[in-house]
Amino acid sequence: MIQLSFNHLVYLVEAARWTILLSVIAFIGGAMVGLPIALMRVAKSKVLRGLASGYIQLIQGTPLLIVLFLSYFGLGILGYKLDPLVAAGISFTIYAAAFLGEIWRGCIEAVPKTQWEASDCLGLNSFQQYAYVILPQALRIAIPPTVGFMVQIVKNTSLASVIGFVELARAGQIVNNSTFEPFAIFTAVAAIYFVLCYPLSVAARTLERRAHAGR
Amino acid sequence: MPDAKSPTAQSVISVDNVVKEFGPLRVLDGVSLDVTRGQTVAIVGRSGSGKSTLLRCIAGLETVQDGMITVCGHEVGRPGSAARAQLRRDVGMVFQSYNLFPHLNVERNITLALTLVKKQSKDEAKKRAAEVLSMVGLTDKIASYPEQLSGGQQQRVAIARSLALQPQVMLFDEVTSALDPELTAEVLGVMEDLARRGMTMISVTHEMGFARRVADVVVFMHQGKVWETGPTAEVFANPRTAEFKQFVGSEL
Numbered sequence: 001m002i003q004l005s006f007n008h009l010v011y012l013v014e015a016a017r018w019t020i021l022l023s024v025i026a027f028i029g030g031a032m033v034g035l036p037i038a039l040m041r042v043a044k045s046k047v048l049r050g051l052a053s054g055y056i057q058l059i060q061g062t063p064l065l066i067v068l069f070l071s072y073f074g075l076g077i078l079g080y081k082l083d084p085l086v087a088a089g090i091s092f093t094i095y096a097a098a099f100l101g102e103i104w105r106g107c108i109e110a111v112p113k114t115q116w117e118a119s120d121c122l123g124l125n126s127f128q129q130y131a132y133v134i135l136p137q138a139l140r141i142a143i144p145p146t147v148g149f150m151v152q153i154v155k156n157t158s159l160a161s162v163i164g165f166v167e168l169a170r171a172g173q174i175v176n177n178s179t180f181e182p183f184a185i186f187t188a189v190a191a192i193y194f195v196l197c198y199p200l201s202v203a204a205r206t207l208e209r210r211a212h213a214g215r
Numbered sequence: 216m217p218d219a220k221s222p223t224a225q226s227v228i229s230v231d232n233v234v235k236e237f238g239p240l241r242v243l244d245g246v247s248l249d250v251t252r253g254q255t256v257a258i259v260g261r262s263g264s265g266k267s268t269l270l271r272c273i274a275g276l277e278t279v280q281d282g283m284i285t286v287c288g289h290e291v292g293r294p295g296s297a298a299r300a301q302l303r304r305d306v307g308m309v310f311q312s313y314n315l316f317p318h319l320n321v322e323r324n325i326t327l328a329l330t331l332v333k334k335q336s337k338d339e340a341k342k343r344a345a346e347v348l349s350m351v352g353l354t355d356k357i358a359s360y361p362e363q364l365s366g367g368q369q370q371r372v373a374i375a376r377s378l379a380l381q382p383q384v385m386l387f388d389e390v391t392s393a394l395d396p397e398l399t400a401e402v403l404g405v406m407e408d409l410a411r412r413g414m415t416m417i418s419v420t421h422e423m424g425f426a427r428r429v430a431d432v433v434v435f436m437h438q439g440k441v442w443e444t445g446p447t448a449e450v451f452a453n454p455r456t457a458e459f460k461q462f463v464g465s466e467l
Contacts, residue, residue, distance in 0.1 A: 117276055118314035118373075122328035122380065123303035132327060136318045 004179045009188060015171030016192050018085075022157045022167060023196075025089040027150055030096025037101030039130075042108050052101065059098035065159055067091045072163035084165035092160075096153055103149060107142040108134060144208035151200045155193060168192055225252045227384055227415050228273060233282035233292070235268055242268045244439035245282070250384075250432075255410040256417045257430035257447070261462065264436040266419045270388050273417065274308045275299055287383050303332070307377030311389040313369040315361040315376070321348070322357045325376045333380065347375040351405050367398030371405055378409075385409065387418040403429075423463070427451055435459045 040052035059067070071094075072087035082090070111134050119133040161170035172189035176182050228250040235243035242265045250256050258266045271277045272292055273284055279292040287305040315324050325347060326340035335343070348354050351371040361369055370390055377385060387406065391399040403425050410416060410429050420426055426433055426447065433450045435443040435458075443450060443459045454460040 112314075114310060114312055114314045115316065118308075118310065118316070119328075120276070121274060121303065121306075121308040122376070123300065123332040124328060125300075128331050132331065133316055137316075140318065 002178045004175075004181045004184060008175045008179065008185070011175060012168065012171050012185075012188055012192060015166055016168045016196065018165070018167040019154065019157050019169075019193075020196065022085070022088055022092060022160060022165070023150070023154045026092030026096045026153045026157070029089060029093030030100045030153075033093060033097035034100030034104060037097055038104035038108060041101060041105040056098045056102050059094060060102070064091065064095050064156060065162060067094055068159060068163050084160070084163050087163055088157075088160040088165045092153065092157070095156075096149075099149055099152075100146065103145050104138070104142055107138040107145070110141050111137045144204050147200055147204040147207060151197045151204070154196050154200070158193075226250065227252050227254075227287055228417070229283075229285045230269070230273065231283045231285075233269075233272060233284060234280045235265075235272055235277060236280050242439055243272070243279070246436075246439070246441055247282075248434060248441060248444075250415060250417060252383075252415055253413045254415055254432060255430050256432045256434060257426035258417060258419045258434045258436060259421070259423070259426055259462070260436035260442075265439040266434075266436045267388055269436070270308075270386050270417060270419050274306060274386050275302050276308075304380065305383045307380060307382035307385045309370070309373050309377055309385070309387045309390050311392050313361070313366070313373045313393075315369055315373055317361050320358055320360050321353070321364075321372050324361070324372060325379050328376070329379055343379050344375075347379045348372075350378065350408075351375045352401075365398060366394050367401045370394065370398075370402045374402075374405055374409075383415060385414055385416040387416065387420070389419050389421065391420070391422060435462065437462075 037052045037055060040048040041056070043049055043052075068088065068091045071091045072082060072084065075082055075087070115133055115137065116129060119129045124133065157167055158169035160167055161173065164170075166174070168189055172185050176185045179185065226249050228248070230246055230248040233243050233246045234241065244265075246265070246269055248256075248269075258269065260266045268277065272279055273286060275286075275291040277292070282292075283290065284292045286302060289299075289302045289305070291299070291302055315321075316327070319327065322341065322344050325344040326335075326337070329335045329340035329343055330337065333340075345354065345357065348357055351374055353368060353371055353375070356364060356368060356372070361372070364372065374385075374390075390406075391402050394402060399422065403422060406416070406418065406425070407429050418425070418430070430447045432444065433447045434441055435450070435456075437456075437458050443454065443456050450459075451463065454463055
């Protein structure tokens with residue numbers, strides 16, 4: 001049994017960098033896939049709408065844990081042995097895209113229909129309507145729930161520990177295995193998660209207040 | 216400038232036997248209407264009489280089930296009609312709820328379509344914005360955002376935004392219904408000015424004073440039909456139908 005030391009705390013903080021990295025990958029990947037998903041959800045074409053909503057239902061109805069297992073162990077069996085970071089990045093992108101797509105669809109639909117009509121009457125085509133009138137307004141609506149979802153992403157990255165990705169939660173387990181001080185260690189882990197998430201939560205609340213005040 | 220009110224008998228808007236249904240509800244039941252160049256038409260009637268729907272059909276915002284609408288030579292009201300883009304160049308529409316773009320300032324609200332649709336340069340568009348803003352008396356609000364303006368000012372910006380595109384026809388859908396009397400007066404003032412300048416316009420309105428004063432033709436709608444129509448003075452002096460008599464009576 002090793003005595004718990006300051007070095008262990010340093011180890012946890014260093015592991016938290018991987019949590020942050022995976023969160024950032026999840027958010028950027030999720031945004032890049034999620035925006036097209038959101039636009040497909042509100043498209044005129046039934047096929048596009050159906051594809052997007054099928055994707056969202058499938059992913060929202062599947063535990064993230066299973067997506068992680070599939071992309072790491074599943075693809076591994078099929079001969080595509082991925083690095084845990086890559087497998088986790090892909091899984092979280094798939095996951096975040098479904099949720100961001102659904103959140104953003106709501107934001108696009110929250111822009112009043114009359115804005116479509118007014119821009120239509122001025123002769124703007126669909127692309128121009130989206131680019132200059134609808135999306136800028138949807139963006140303003142989207143910021144609070146999007147930041148709120150980022151908190152979920154940060155916390156959910158702990159699931160990546162199951163495929164051997166050493167982020168904050170996994171690092172806590174490792175330290176605990178050698179020191180067996182679960183209460184102290186996981187309190188420290190929780191505190192670090194809190195430090196990562198709390199500013200986001202505060203930002204989400206502030207932005208939400210501001211968005212409502214602007215109405 | 217030639218006398219804009221002289222009848223040239225040139226039909227700019229022609230609505231022929233139009234039927235519009237929302238599900239089982241027949242909102243327009245065989246409506247016909249002709250508007251000649253330079254004419255000011257006021258459409259009046261109770262809520263639910265179909266007057267706003269008629270205007271929205273003319274604007275190409277709704278498709279119709281039967282009949283034909285022609286505006287400035289473009290057929291409208293059919294789904295996917297190719298004339299839509301052309302129609303947009305010739306017809307301006309102003310809404311009850313102003314519908315300015317809240318994320319853009321007054322100038323950009325006006326220049327957006329000028330640069331995107333009319334492909335004007337930034338400078339040209341800004342010059343045009345200044346012109347139309349002075350027409351509605353809001354030159355000093357050019358840098359303001361919609362939320363910083365009163366309802367009346369927002370509506371005048373909305374009118375200016377439409378005018379900037381130099382439409383041949385302006386459609387006004389209850390544009391003063393959300394305004395108090397003072398603000399209503401300033402918006403109606405702008406519209407009267409437009410009518411005097413010879414703009415062809417159709418106004419769905421509850422402002423009987425405005426209709427009497429400005430409109431050349433009054434159309435009274437009832438139950439999805441044109442119930443009574445004719446030159447303004449004549450129609451108000453001699454209402455032929457009981458419904459219009461009652462309607463005019465209740466407005467006093």
